[in-house]
Amino acid sequence: VPTLAWTGCGLRIIDQRLLPGREKYLDCDTVRDLATAIRGLAVRGAPAIGISAAYGAVLAAMESEEGPSFRESALAGIETLASTRPTAVNLFKALDEQRRILQASASRAEAIAALLASACAMRQSDLEASMAMGAAGASLLGDDARILTHCNAGGLATAGLGTALAVAYESHRLGRLSRVFADETRPLLQGARLTAWELTRAGIPVTVMPDSAAATVLAAGLVQAVFVGADRIASNGDVANKVGTFPLAIAARHFGVPFYVVAPLSTFDPCCADGSAIPVEQRGRDELDSLRGRRIVPASADVFNPAFDVTPSDLVTALICERGLLRKPFDRAIAELTRQT
Amino acid sequence: VPTLAWTGCGLRIIDQRLLPGREKYLDCDTVRDLATAIRGLAVRGAPAIGISAAYGAVLAAMESEEGPSFRESALAGIETLASTRPTAVNLFKALDEQRRILQASASRAEAIAALLASACAMRQSDLEASMAMGAAGASLLGDDARILTHCNAGGLATAGLGTALAVAYESHRLGRLSRVFADETRPLLQGARLTAWELTRAGIPVTVMPDSAAATVLAAGLVQAVFVGADRIASNGDVANKVGTFPLAIAARHFGVPFYVVAPLSTFDPCCADGSAIPVEQRGRDELDSLRGRRIVPASADVFNPAFDVTPSDLVTALICERGLLRKPFDRAIAELTRQT
Numbered sequence: 001v002p003t004l005a006w007t008g009c010g011l012r013i014i015d016q017r018l019l020p021g022r023e024k025y026l027d028c029d030t031v032r033d034l035a036t037a038i039r040g041l042a043v044r045g046a047p048a049i050g051i052s053a054a055y056g057a058v059l060a061a062m063e064s065e066e067g068p069s070f071r072e073s074a075l076a077g078i079e080t081l082a083s084t085r086p087t088a089v090n091l092f093k094a095l096d097e098q099r100r101i102l103q104a105s106a107s108r109a110e111a112i113a114a115l116l117a118s119a120c121a122m123r124q125s126d127l128e129a130s131m132a133m134g135a136a137g138a139s140l141l142g143d144d145a146r147i148l149t150h151c152n153a154g155g156l157a158t159a160g161l162g163t164a165l166a167v168a169y170e171s172h173r174l175g176r177l178s179r180v181f182a183d184e185t186r187p188l189l190q191g192a193r194l195t196a197w198e199l200t201r202a203g204i205p206v207t208v209m210p211d212s213a214a215a216t217v218l219a220a221g222l223v224q225a226v227f228v229g230a231d232r233i234a235s236n237g238d239v240a241n242k243v244g245t246f247p248l249a250i251a252a253r254h255f256g257v258p259f260y261v262v263a264p265l266s267t268f269d270p271c272c273a274d275g276s277a278i279p280v281e282q283r284g285r286d287e288l289d290s291l292r293g294r295r296i297v298p299a300s301a302d303v304f305n306p307a308f309d310v311t312p313s314d315l316v317t318a319l320i321c322e323r324g325l326l327r328k329p330f331d332r333a334i335a336e337l338t339r340q341t
Numbered sequence: 342v343p344t345l346a347w348t349g350c351g352l353r354i355i356d357q358r359l360l361p362g363r364e365k366y367l368d369c370d371t372v373r374d375l376a377t378a379i380r381g382l383a384v385r386g387a388p389a390i391g392i393s394a395a396y397g398a399v400l401a402a403m404e405s406e407e408g409p410s411f412r413e414s415a416l417a418g419i420e421t422l423a424s425t426r427p428t429a430v431n432l433f434k435a436l437d438e439q440r441r442i443l444q445a446s447a448s449r450a451e452a453i454a455a456l457l458a459s460a461c462a463m464r465q466s467d468l469e470a471s472m473a474m475g476a477a478g479a480s481l482l483g484d485d486a487r488i489l490t491h492c493n494a495g496g497l498a499t500a501g502l503g504t505a506l507a508v509a510y511e512s513h514r515l516g517r518l519s520r521v522f523a524d525e526t527r528p529l530l531q532g533a534r535l536t537a538w539e540l541t542r543a544g545i546p547v548t549v550m551p552d553s554a555a556a557t558v559l560a561a562g563l564v565q566a567v568f569v570g571a572d573r574i575a576s577n578g579d580v581a582n583k584v585g586t587f588p589l590a591i592a593a594r595h596f597g598v599p600f601y602v603v604a605p606l607s608t609f610d611p612c613c614a615d616g617s618a619i620p621v622e623q624r625g626r627d628e629l630d631s632l633r634g635r636r637i638v639p640a641s642a643d644v645f646n647p648a649f650d651v652t653p654s655d656l657v658t659a660l661i662c663e664r665g666l667l668r669k670p671f672d673r674a675i676a677e678l679t680r681q682t
Binding site for chain 1: 522523524526538541546547549551552554558584594595629630633636637638639641642645646650
């Protein structure tokens with residue numbers, strides 16, 4: 001999936017707002033363009049946001065003037081990138097790393113080279129992580145597997161094969177996947193537009209449904225497991241992910257269907273003790289109150305449009321990262337993992 | 342709410358597909374027009390469908406030729422109306438009653454008069470039922486009440502004040518309602534378009550949200566109860582209602598929030614022992630796969646678009662009908678009630 005690519009003078013991304021109708025690429029050659037693209041969801045998905053921002057730090061250094069103040073100028077660009085979206089921790093971790101590299105660089109030229117090497121390494125690491133997560137998740141599934149997913153946790157959300165969808169791709173490669181049920185994912189329809197686009201491109205049968213029909217699918221025993229991605233995972237295993245993940249986890253528990261969260265270590269946040277510490281982005285009413293120019297919510301009605309919700313860890317069967325499965329108690333498993341890294 | 346009115350030569354309905362943008366009225370002066378309006382959801386909501394069809398039987402009689410075959414001709418019109426939508430039992434009960442009246446009529450003129458009187462009586466009865474249900478439901482709420490609802494179970498779904506929303510109107514009249522949270526209700530957005538339109542017209546504060554944000558609202562303790570309508574209630578209390586009701590009931594149970602189903606006796610079906618006997622309408626992919634002409638689901642992806650789901654009675658705190666509250670065990674409470682009627 002052609003999610004993002006460094007062109008030498010900037011980051012080329014596929015404009016995810018236009019899929020599946022148009023495959024249009026955006027060249028983000030300035031920090032400002034890239035920040036606008038991240039804020040406007042032209043590129044989205046926690047790992048993809050983190051890697052994009054890492055490349056954005058390269059742009060920030062490229063935009064700085066040669067001389068003693070290059071660091072301050074580049075740091076300001078990094079701050080702009082950090083202010084784009086609040087929930088995905090990958091963004092902050094990637095920029096923290098780039099800030100460290102910038103501080104350690106003796107010159108602007110050295111900074112640009114080191115930041116680019118770092119962004120490329122993050123990209124490569126994400127690609128490898130997605131393959132490892134795919135293998136770990138696929139090992140949970142038998143033949144003729146049918147799974148359910150929410151939003152887009154695929155190649156478009158990462159630099160590789162995705163998180164939750166990496167499991168689908170690997171199961172499909174092994175000849176064991178028969179179908180993916182994809183929540184359409186209101187309000188921005190990442191499931192209908194992006195997940196279905198990716199999976200049909202890969203020849204994987206996919207059924208798109210309203211988010212509220214997932215309970216009917218679970219009740220009918222049509223899927224063996226639910227796999228979703230994450231935007232931030234707290235130390236106790238609480239999971240911030242696209243709004244709708246929490247009710248899906250509640251329904252999966254109700255029907256005894258395993259509920260797996262697939263995310264690389266870059267999505268784990270040791271600074272958040274639990275989900276209550278994760279900031280949840282509130283988005284504008286325009287995403288809900290009109291459909292392509294036609295008003296659907298009366299102007300005098302209020303709108304509640306949180307981008308994410310926080311699923312308590314007790315509803316999660318297991319977390320899947322590039323090191324494999326994490327089982328309960330999650331706090332201990334996560335602490336052990338972060339000690340190792 | 343100007344849902345439906347008999348004009349003397351037909352049924353005038355507000356075209357609910359165009360709300361809230363346009364208040365346009367459709368004059369359905371033939372069985373064919375009315376059947377098209379019901380099938381196309383210009384008029385929807387179980388009680389409103391039943392009453393509309395009852396008036397449609399008048400049109401069927403009006404369209405028949407004077408003479409010995411008037412009954413057969415009118416019966417064919419009634420069959421057309423019965424084939425419009427499968428789930429709301431109000432449709433079939435209203436038409437059964439009209440069929441009985443038609444059979445008992447000695448002449449075409451007598452049939453028309455008797456069918457019209459019957460349709461008007463159903464309309465009046467629905468209006469009174471909505472007031473009784475509103476009072477019964479409001480008695481469950483204290484001051485500063487905040488409730489959550491799904492789809493549109495308001496005046497637009499009935500000939501009166503609605504079912505679930507009758508509770509809101511009555512609480513508001515008593516000065517005890519502070520806010521209604523309304524699921525937008527994908528795919529046809531009856532919550533965003535219709536519920537918000539009705540409530541804001543009545544001066545009731547309403548917050549519209551994606552269906553998948555309801556769990557966040559429940560988790561935060563923002564509402565004291567959930568009130569929904571129904572399209573058919575089986576003898577054991579299982580409830581068919583707009584898709585999304587079932588996951589909402591599961592979430593309400595998870596958070597310990599009372600979950601009330603509000604429906605007149607015309608929605609109870611003694612012929613269905615439980616929810617598995619209720620036919621669930623499957624609707625076309627066009628409702629999901631495009632937004633005002635723009636494709637959002639790739640053509641090669643499948644679509645699952647059930648109009649309803651069936652909530653098992655164990656997730657329902659109480660049923661509210663015009664006779665008051667029905668508590669568990671529902672099978673006994675419902676049997677007692679249907680014996681009385």
